[in-house]
Amino acid sequence: MKKILWLSNCLLSNTGMSATGTWLFAMMEALLKTGQVKLYNVTQGGVKTFTRQDWGDVQQWIIPRQKINSKGLPALETISFFKKIEEEINPDLIHTWGTESFWGMLGAKKVFNAPVLLDMQGILYAYAKVFFGGLTTKELLQTTGLKELLLPVRHLYFRKKEFERRGIHEKFVIHNTSFISVQSAWVEAHILSENPGCRLFHTGIILRKEFYNAIPWQHTETKSPVIFTSSSGSTSYKGLHILFRALAVIKQKFPSVKLKIAGTIIQQKKIQDGYTIWLIKLAKKLGVYESVEWLGPLNAAQIVQQFQEASVVVIPSVVETYCLALAEAMIVGVPSVVSYSGAMPELGKHNESVLYFPTGDFMSCAWQVEKILTDKALCEKLSVAARATGIKRNNPDEIVNNQLGIYNEIIGK
Helix, strand or coil: EEEEEEECCCCCCCCCCCCHHHHHHHHHHHHHHHHEEEEEEEEECCCCCEEECCCCCCCEEEEEEEEECCCCCHHHHHHHHHHHHHHHCCCCCCEECCCCHHHHHHHHHHCCCEEECCCCCCCCCHHCCCCCCCCCCHHHHHCCCHHHHHCCCCHHHHHHHHHHHHHHHHHHHHHHCCEEEEEHHHHHHHHHHHHCCCCCEEEECCCHHHHHHCCCCCCCCCCCCCEEECCCCCHHHHHHHHHHHHHHHHHHCCCCCCEECCCCCCCCCCCHHHHHHHHHHHHHHCHHCCCEEEEEEECCHHHHHHHCCCCCEEEECCCCCCCCHHHHHHHHCCCEEEEECHHHHHCCCCCEEEEEEEEHHCCCCHHHHHHHHHHHHHHHHHHHHHHHHHHHHCCHHHHHHHHHHHHHHHHCC
């Protein structure tokens, strides 16, 4: 049995997950069921010292969240910890998930003796180029709130600068990693432009079981349509301001329309991000504030429920390296209106399984939503095709067999 050490942002626990990285939990469960690999996991969390917290048969270590130095590396104590873990486990392969943390840099700096597979998640330097999501300079200034005055690094301007800074480290990691896996041709293009000599693999994403087991979406006639969307945080490149402007147009024909937003955009009992405060002001200015409902973070079962109650899902992001939210909506069969950006055009076909709109074009977004709200036949066609596409693309057996094949190829059978 091959031993694989994961370095991930996924804290395995029995309490469930409602934030980012949820699909990694599904991937780990599927791999474990094959009995062909023994998995270990190291992640970061709210601990003060290196902490052992196993999940079932998976040995798991939680390390304190920490800043990285100018070379993109954590403290020497942390590096020593990783070397100790590798010596103790003696893994056949180390699988680093994403470049957002310092996992990738550990491999690029040859901290490990075992071969390293880097799985690309977001591409920070590419996100940085469109970070503001089309906000004007005036609008960018208006996103300055109390939090940004107290902590200037929280302002969108400096958050973009941080993405650019970390993007330099990210490119170093890509240049100095031999084995890289991706989920889209869009990411592949970026990787091969930076490191044409790497061995590149295509992988898939296993969704959480609730989405596979969900009752397919059904069209319902209503005078009060519901638009569902989600955002992992108060981030301009997720494009909520684009959707708010589209909502104002849609509301002219559908006065009772509701927009339900899942995610951690609204911070409970905390100072709100300036972008969130600006969004609320924008909603009031556009006359759609009363039409918006903030749902907060949701687990998989709650998302499925929202899907089944929605008339349409809208994803207004100006960049995505895959888009888990779209994959989840498609497999449930919810008609979706999606920004034609990043890797999202690879997940569906326009006017067959998804309706796309030009990135940032709120009028076009509104028009596509209105088509779904007024055309039952189109809704049902999109729903059936989306579900068929999702079932085929996110087939767990095929994805896990492919992942095992990647492990075997790198390690050597």
